[in-house]
Amino acid sequence: xxxxxxxxxxxxxxxxxxxxxxxxxxxxxxxxxxxxxxxxxxxxxxxxxxxxxxxxxxxxxxxxxxxxxxxxxxxxxxxxxxxxxxxxxxxxxxxxxxxxxxxxxxxxxxxxxxxxxxxxxxxxxxxxxxxxxxxxxxxxxxxxxxxxxxxxxxxxxxxxxxxxxxxxxxxxxxxxxxxxxxxxxxxxxxxxxxxxxxxxxxxxxxxxxxxxxxxxxxxxxxxxxxxxxxxxxxxxxxxxxxxxxxxxxxxxxxxxxxxxxxxxxxxxxxxxxxxxxxxxxxxxxxxxxxx
Amino acid sequence: xxxxxxxxxxxxxxxxxxxxxxxxxxxxxxxxxxxxxxxxxxxxxxxxxxxxxxxxxxxxxxxxxxxxxxxxxxxxxxxxxxxxxxxxxxxxxxxxxxxxxxxxxxxxxxxxxxxxxxxxxxxxxxxxxxxxxxxxxxxxxxxxxxxxxxxxxxxxxxxxxxxxxxxxxxxxxxxxxxxxxxxxxxxxxxxxxxxxxxxxxxxxxxxxxxxxxxxxxxxxxxxxxxxxxxxxxxxxxxxxxxxxxxxxxxxxxxxxxxxxxxxxxxxxxxxxxxxxxxxxxxxxxxxxxxxxxxxxxxxxxxxxxxxxxxxxxxxxxxxx
Ligand SMILES: Nc1ncnc2c1ncn2[C@@H]1O[C@H](COP(=O)(O)OP(=O)(O)OP(=O)(O)O)[C@@H](O)[C@H]1O
Ligand code: SF4
Ligand SMILES: [Mg+2]
Numbered sequence: 001x002x003x004x005x006x007x008x009x010x011x012x013x014x015x016x017x018x019x020x021x022x023x024x025x026x027x028x029x030x031x032x033x034x035x036x037x038x039x040x041x042x043x044x045x046x047x048x049x050x051x052x053x054x055x056x057x058x059x060x061x062x063x064x065x066x067x068x069x070x071x072x073x074x075x076x077x078x079x080x081x082x083x084x085x086x087x088x089x090x091x092x093x094x095x096x097x098x099x100x101x102x103x104x105x106x107x108x109x110x111x112x113x114x115x116x117x118x119x120x121x122x123x124x125x126x127x128x129x130x131x132x133x134x135x136x137x138x139x140x141x142x143x144x145x146x147x148x149x150x151x152x153x154x155x156x157x158x159x160x161x162x163x164x165x166x167x168x169x170x171x172x173x174x175x176x177x178x179x180x181x182x183x184x185x186x187x188x189x190x191x192x193x194x195x196x197x198x199x200x201x202x203x204x205x206x207x208x209x210x211x212x213x214x215x216x217x218x219x220x221x222x223x224x225x226x227x228x229x230x231x232x233x234x235x236x237x238x239x240x241x242x243x244x245x246x247x248x249x250x251x252x253x254x255x256x257x258x259x260x261x262x263x264x265x266x267x268x269x270x271x272x273x274x275x276x277x278x279x280x281x282x283x284x285x286x287x288x289x290x291x
Numbered sequence: 292x293x294x295x296x297x298x299x300x301x302x303x304x305x306x307x308x309x310x311x312x313x314x315x316x317x318x319x320x321x322x323x324x325x326x327x328x329x330x331x332x333x334x335x336x337x338x339x340x341x342x343x344x345x346x347x348x349x350x351x352x353x354x355x356x357x358x359x360x361x362x363x364x365x366x367x368x369x370x371x372x373x374x375x376x377x378x379x380x381x382x383x384x385x386x387x388x389x390x391x392x393x394x395x396x397x398x399x400x401x402x403x404x405x406x407x408x409x410x411x412x413x414x415x416x417x418x419x420x421x422x423x424x425x426x427x428x429x430x431x432x433x434x435x436x437x438x439x440x441x442x443x444x445x446x447x448x449x450x451x452x453x454x455x456x457x458x459x460x461x462x463x464x465x466x467x468x469x470x471x472x473x474x475x476x477x478x479x480x481x482x483x484x485x486x487x488x489x490x491x492x493x494x495x496x497x498x499x500x501x502x503x504x505x506x507x508x509x510x511x512x513x514x515x516x517x518x519x520x521x522x523x524x525x526x527x528x529x530x531x532x533x534x535x536x537x538x539x540x541x542x543x544x545x546x547x548x549x550x551x552x553x554x555x556x557x558x559x560x561x562x563x564x565x566x567x568x569x570x571x572x573x574x575x576x577x578x579x580x581x582x583x584x585x586x587x588x589x590x591x592x593x594x595x596x597x598x599x600x601x602x603x604x605x606x607x608x609x610x611x
Contacts, residue, residue: 011440012397116309179393180403187407188354188380197406201397290406 004101019283026279029272040086050075051084071255072238093218099157108168128163142230205284212277216270239266294358295326296496302359308570315569320343320520332497334507337517343500347466381411384457388469393440407460447478466498471577519576526602536604
């Protein structure tokens with residue numbers, strides 16, 4: 001027998017995971033994000049105040065034992081609104097990223113496997129979408145779509161898939177010429193097989209990294225839209241509209257807790273997610289094994 | 292005599308530049324015709340860029356030929372619809388040159404070996420797994436390779452996996468595209484021997500592509516010599532080495548170092564570069580490097596003519 005027994009080693013995903021765990025900043029990001037995520041998802045089980053409960057004896061009160069993060073101008077608990085706002089922000093970000101992942105992958109795949117004409121026209125469309133100034137596009141789309149959770153998700157997902165579809169297309173074009181894909185074609189593979197057995201697994205790094213970084217981006221977009229009054233309308237809480245409600249000089253100067261906590265939550269979450277995203281990117285890069 | 296398993300007629304492939312870039316048409320193959328009899332090994336030799344890979348891939352329609360016929364078991368593959376072709380694909384398999392690029396880094400060996408069976412359908416998961424394990428055993432790899440990833444194997448072992456993948460579908464025809472040229476010299480003989488054993492044991496028909504004439508002589512029954520996308524000479528292996536008739540074949544053979552020390556065979560080294568397939572010479576494409584070229588060589592493309600039993604050459608000078 002020619003083969004010598006080799007020590008077992010893991011698959012590519014397992015190796016990426018072990019590289020990720022060795023990345024300090026990424027793990028720190030995860031340590032910050034996880035508690036926040038758990039708090040946001042479970043707060044109604046352990047926090048006595050609901051986000052829209054009004055406590056008329058406590059208007060604009062600072063942090064206390066009853067209201068850890070204080071109350072706002074109509075006596076609502078800031079912590080409860082912060083956690084509910086986190087739910088809404090993460091929901092909007094998560095769903096819109098999921099939608100743009102699907103659109104981005106399918107459009108990239110269509111361009112890469114659809115032949116020259118499809119490729120040419122799809123990519124011109126993507127170019128067009130990418131050259132439009134995002135802020136203006138966002139504002140126009142938002143004013144057409146209106147406010148609320150669903151329109152906000154719609155606007156954010158529509159804005160963010162083109163970059164992904166370019167990356168997916170580039171990867172798939174390269175992949176299409178690789179011998180193991182030619183081998184699959186030689187065994188009779190159809191488009192479906194090529195896309196989901198070879199294309200998707202070999203794009204997983206792009207997709208995961210994009211998804212993480214884009215969630216941070218989408219949280220910011222949602223906050224920005226809501227701050228401008230084009231995103232999630234009150235009384236529903238979101239980090240952006242909490243900042244919006246706190247933008248008067250009086251609040252800014254005298255009721256610091258009303259904007260500091262949502263602001264800090266936003267910055268912290270976005271930073272943590274970005275660290276995680278960078279860590280994932282390094283983890284998926286085989287060259288980082290060499291260091 | 293039996294009809295040949297594979298019969299190629301007038302195969303031509305011109306690579307056109309992409310729609311967005313202007314560039315010359317690359318004439319990779321011009322009017323290539325040959326037969327591969329059932330159960331035989333036919334060698335395809337030629338320098339880099341002569342179109343060997345393009346022939347191999349055009350036959351399996353991994354590259355879409357510009358014109359010509361590829362008859363496999365009597366069916367012209369170039370006329371088949373995608374769905375009909377898909378059904379034929381299990382009968383013809385390709386072995387790749389680069390053992391690193393030809394195996395997916397994201398699949399286990401088991402997944403790689405069962406992929407074709409899964410695509411072709413008709414077998415249960417257990418049956419597929421059994422077939423794949425048989426193929427693994429046939430290429431003399433241990434059964435525990437099944438759940439590993441390709442990066443855990445050496446070049447020679449990976450090439451065995453590539454062969455096993457082709458065998459798993461139980462094909463009739465195998466196109467082996469320089470299966471050993473990326474391997475260490477010490478491993479090459481093992482793989483060539485393995486291929487020869489498998490070919491004989493399983494009664495496979497094989498198109499064996501190589502630029503190494505020594506390997507080809509060992510494994511092939513018939514040899515086709517290719518130059519700039521055209522066939523220069525076809526002959527039974529022994530005949531070609533003993534009595535090469537085409538000036539290009541002679542030049543190739545004399546470039547092989549002689550095993551006998553002090554042997555002063557007349558050496559004709561090839562001078563000059565291969566012309567670009569985007570702009571091939573008129574008439575005989577070899578004339579720019581041929582020591583025997585005469586004016587008439589530029590006038591017309593020399594046809595492949597029979598000069599002996601199973602021996603054909605494309606050269607207008609019969610005095611050679
Ligand atoms: N996809 C392609 N597009 C354009 N030109 C191509 C393409 N594939 C091959 N060619 C050209 O066709 C010619 C024949 O290439 P081919 O790969 O068949 O040669 P080969 O004999 O296999 O060479 P090697 O020994 O280097 O593998 C070359 O000039 C090559 O540049
Ligand atoms: S046809 Fe002329 S140029 Fe071509 S190989 Fe024969 S002698 Fe040489
Ligand atoms: Mg080649």
